[in-house]
Amino acid sequence: xxxxxxxxxxxxxxxxxxxxxxxxxxxxxxxxxxxxxxxxxxxxxxxxxxxxxxxxxxxxxxxxxxxxxxxxxxxxxxxxxxxxxxxxxxxxxxxxxxxxxxxxxxxxxxxxxxxxxxxxxxxxxxxxxxxxxxxxxxxxxxxxxxxxxxxxxxxxxxxxxxxxxxxxxxxxxxxxxxxxxxxxxxxxxxxxxxxxxxxxxxxxxxxxxxxxxxxxxxxxxxxxxxxxxxxxxxxxxxxxxxxxxxxxxxxxxxxxxxxxxxxxxxxxxxxxxxxxxxxxxxxxxxxxxxxxxxxxxxxxx
Amino acid sequence: xxxxxxxxxxxxxxxxxxxxxxxxxxxxxxxxxxxxxxxxxxxxxxxxxxxxxxxxxxxxxxxxxxxxxxxxxxxxxxxxxxxxxxxxxxxxxxxxxxxxxxxxxxxxxxxxxxxxxxxxxxxxxxxxxxxxxxxxxxxxxxxxxxxxxxxxxxxxxxxxxxxxxxxxxxxxxxxxxxxxxxxxxxxxxxxxxxxxxxxxxxxxxxxxxxxxxxxxxxxxxxxxxxxxxxxxxxxxxxxxxxxxxxxxxxxxxxxxxxxxxxxxxxxxxxx
Numbered sequence: 048x049x050x051x052x053x054x055x056x057x058x059x060x061x062x063x064x065x066x067x068x069x070x071x072x073x074x075x076x077x078x079x080x081x082x083x084x085x086x087x088x089x090x091x092x093x094x095x096x097x098x099x100x101x102x103x104x105x106x107x108x109x110x111x112x113x114x115x116x117x118x119x120x121x122x123x124x125x126x127x128x129x130x131x132x133x134x135x136x137x138x139x140x141x142x143x144x145x146x147x148x149x150x151x152x153x154x155x156x157x158x159x160x161x162x163x164x165x166x167x168x169x170x171x172x173x174x175x176x177x178x179x180x181x182x183x184x185x186x187x188x189x190x191x192x193x194x195x196x197x198x199x200x201x202x203x204x205x206x207x208x209x210x211x212x213x214x215x216x217x218x219x220x221x222x223x224x225x226x227x228x229x230x231x232x233x234x235x236x237x238x239x240x241x242x243x244x245x246x247x248x249x250x251x252x253x254x255x256x257x258x259x260x261x262x263x264x265x266x267x268x269x270x271x272x273x274x275x276x277x278x279x280x281x282x283x284x285x286x287x288x289x290x291x292x293x294x295x296x297x298x299x300x301x302x303x304x305x306x307x308x309x310x311x312x313x314x315x316x317x318x319x320x321x322x323x324x325x326x327x328x329x330x331x332x333x334x335x336x337x338x339x340x341x342x343x344x345x346x347x348x
Numbered sequence: 349x350x351x352x353x354x355x356x357x358x359x360x361x362x363x364x365x366x367x368x369x370x371x372x373x374x375x376x377x378x379x380x381x382x383x384x385x386x387x388x389x390x391x392x393x394x395x396x397x398x399x400x401x402x403x404x405x406x407x408x409x410x411x412x413x414x415x416x417x418x419x420x421x422x423x424x425x426x427x428x429x430x431x432x433x434x435x436x437x438x439x440x441x442x443x444x445x446x447x448x449x450x451x452x453x454x455x456x457x458x459x460x461x462x463x464x465x466x467x468x469x470x471x472x473x474x475x476x477x478x479x480x481x482x483x484x485x486x487x488x489x490x491x492x493x494x495x496x497x498x499x500x501x502x503x504x505x506x507x508x509x510x511x512x513x514x515x516x517x518x519x520x521x522x523x524x525x526x527x528x529x530x531x532x533x534x535x536x537x538x539x540x541x542x543x544x545x546x547x548x549x550x551x552x553x554x555x556x557x558x559x560x561x562x563x564x565x566x567x568x569x570x571x572x573x574x575x576x577x578x579x580x581x582x583x584x585x586x587x588x589x590x591x592x593x594x595x596x597x598x599x600x601x602x603x604x605x606x607x608x609x610x611x612x613x614x615x616x617x618x619x
Contacts, residue, residue, distance in 0.1 A: 097452045099619045120454030130449040132440075134363050146355040147453040188453075 048111050050075050050196055050227045051096065056105035058091055058251075065091045066251040073229055073244070078222050080242035080259070081231040082334075084342055089231035090127050093200050097124055097227075106115065109196075120148045125188030126197040129181040136164055137184045140173055141191060150192025153306040159187040162217070178205035186214065197221070199230045203237060205306060215241050247306040247341050254341040255324040266290070267308040268336045269301045272326040273317070282320040286313055293339060298326075300335060353462045360437070360467075369433045373475060376426050378482045381419050385410050385486055386548060398609035406576035408490060413500035415487040418574040420508040423479045427512055428540050430475050437467055438520055439529035448619045461614045465607065468520050472513040479508055507570040510596065512569040514603040515540075520605045525613065540564060560591075563606075567599040 049072035066088045073079045081089050094100040096107050098114055109118045129304040131140040141156045149154035151159070160169045161184035168176065176184065182205045189197050202218070203211040218228055218241050232238050238245055239259065246256040255262050276297050283301040284292050290302040302307075308329055317324050330336075360366050388410060392403045409418040419570050441447040441464075450460050485506075487498065526532035548559030559565055569591055572578070578585025 094618075098457075099451060101618065116442040116451075116454050116459070119452065119606045126448065126452055130445040132359060132363075132446055133444055134365070135359075139358065139362060143358050144449075144453050146351065146358055147450055147455055149454070255456060327415050336443065 048075075049073055050077075050110060051229065052108045052111075053092075053096070054106050054108075056092065056095060056102045056107065058088075058095060058103050061301055066095075066102075066249050067247075069251070069253045071106075071246050071253065071256045073227065075227055076222070076225055077243045078196070078218060078228045078230065078241055080238035080245040081229070081248065082233070082235065082238050082245055082338060084233060086250070087246060087342075088251040089233075090200055091251075092248070093124075093126055093198055093229070093231055096128060097122075097198060101127065120150065121194055122148070122196045122198060123191065123194040125182075125185040125189050125202060126198070126200050127164065129185035131173045131181070131184065131188075134172060136170045136178070137180075138169040138185075140184065141188055144188045144191055148192065150194060155191060159190045160184075162190060163187045164213070179207060179210055182206055183210065186217075193226075195225070196227045197229070199228060200245075201232055202230060203232075203234065211237075235335040235338050245334070247338060249342045254336070256344035262334070262337055266337060267303045267305055268330045269303065269308050269310070269313060270326070270328050270330045271299050271301070271313075271317075271323050271324055272297050273299075273324050275322065276321075279317065279322050279324065283313070284318045284323045285320070286316050291339060300330075300336065349462075352459060352466055356463045356467055357555045365436060367432055369429060369436070370471075371472065373426070373433075374478050376429055377423050377475075377478045378485070379481050380426060381422050381486060384418075384422055385490065389526070405579060409574050409576045410486050410490040410493045412487045412498045413502070414575055415483050415490070415586060416501045417502040417571070418576075419483040419486060420479060420504045420571045420573050423482070424508065424511055424568070424571055427475070427515050428519075428537055430471050430512070431516055431540070432533060433471060434468055434516050434519045435523035435532045438464055438523035439527055439532050442527040442528060445619075451619060457614050458611070461610055464520065464524075468516050469513065472509060472516055475512050475516075476509040480505055495600055504571065507592065507596075510599055511567040511570045514599045514606075516602050517562055517606045518563050521610060524610050540549065562597075563602055566595060566602050569595045570599060 051073040053070050053072075055068045055070050056066055057064075057068055067154060069088070069092060083089050091100060093196060095102045096114065097119065107114060109122070112118060112171055132143070135143075137160060138156060141160070142153070145151050145153070145156060157166070158171070160166050163186050165180060165183055165187060168180060173181065173184070178179050182202070185203060186199070189199065203214050209243050215237065218230070221228060222243070230238075230242065242259055244257065245262055247262070269283070271279060271283065276294055276299050280292050280294055280299045283289055283299060286301070288303055288307050290304070291297065292301045294300075310327060310329060314324050388406070388408070392399045407414070409415070441450075447460060451457060455463075522536045523529070523532040526535060544562050544564050547562060548565050551557060551559035560569055569588065572588035572592070573585065575585070576586070
């Protein structure tokens, strides 16, 4: 049974359609990345499954049951920003988390604060914390009681490179211990490195979903360069079968359906268009490439 | 229920602004009443004809059992101080989005609201306790031992508690709907001190006293002017005492309506 099943969830903010019929299942033990550009509906989706927002249509089930406060108590969650009482210390705030959710114990509060390197500042007021420390406190709160399911919205937001590496390591360890982690991010590299599954959203629509390797596997990516990259991109766009094209510095990337990137023909076609290709390879695809392909974005997130 | 109480306690236990305003309440109630009591003593102790006349006209509003009525009346003017606390408690949750986190951590929306209802009820009890202690202290100070019919007007303790809870509930509603602390405080204090008083006065002069059905005035009429002020217009005083009964019903109705609006809004509103 999937940990979470979404069934055609839709949500509008007035005339703006934030989510449109989004459905997918989150398998047990997965690290499930929800990926999308800003405004694609990631946080709205997580807000709905945590009952902070109501869906206009559709529904969701946790462990095969409709969402409820009792089920939420078993889920460690960080949504959008760290939300804590600014006049209380980190430790006092986690006592409230413990009191509401029943997760963990007084003793465990110190353990999770240690796990996110906040032991030294546990008695300082939340309002005195830096952005990174606030984020780490929120992660500590979601770790309390070692819940089997965690929902993390942009978990590395505000962290320095060391903090980012630590959180990624933590997530990897949690997965190895059998935890299921649902994670929204716009950091493609992050999702590619730590997620087993991914759902890609674009303007509230689900454009791809599945195992990370499967989502990435259905395109071929051609990397090329020429004296005049603009002209090269134009030529590649006109090549029959070419998908999205983009330029990064002097390199031009064009995506093709799996097995449909004939390198010799591309070279000949470009030459016939007056472009001499100086570099042409079939690249190993990255999630980033697939993301741009699917979302139609022309610049990096 | 115990869990809600425990969690709300954890929230306010180290909230120094909360305790600061509660301390202000604890000081203002004895302060204002003692001020009036001292004034009364000054006015009546002179042994002059003015003093004797004042005594004759006013009696002693601070002796048992009249003290419970007089002190309830003066204290009720300062309900806007604990109202500040109530508004702070609810708007803080929205400002820092901790209401969201409470839901994410496993409370239902109803539990969140029930927690706040408990806060308002407890603050009302605390404020009533302060009023009660002040009334007792001034009663014992001013009454002669043989004249201590202490509890004859203790019904004002209940009326004061109901009035406080009703008016703090309205303060809560303002904070709950507005969500921004400064705006909510301004709206409530401006309405409490100015708008409603003007409206009540205007409706009394120009119409048939429909102002008595305004949200705060409904419970204001649970505690009419003290008896010594009533002597200037005995007819009116009698009518205001007779109105207490119906206004208990109206107050309970308004308070229930306030929490009903909160319940409905809380169920429907995105967090």
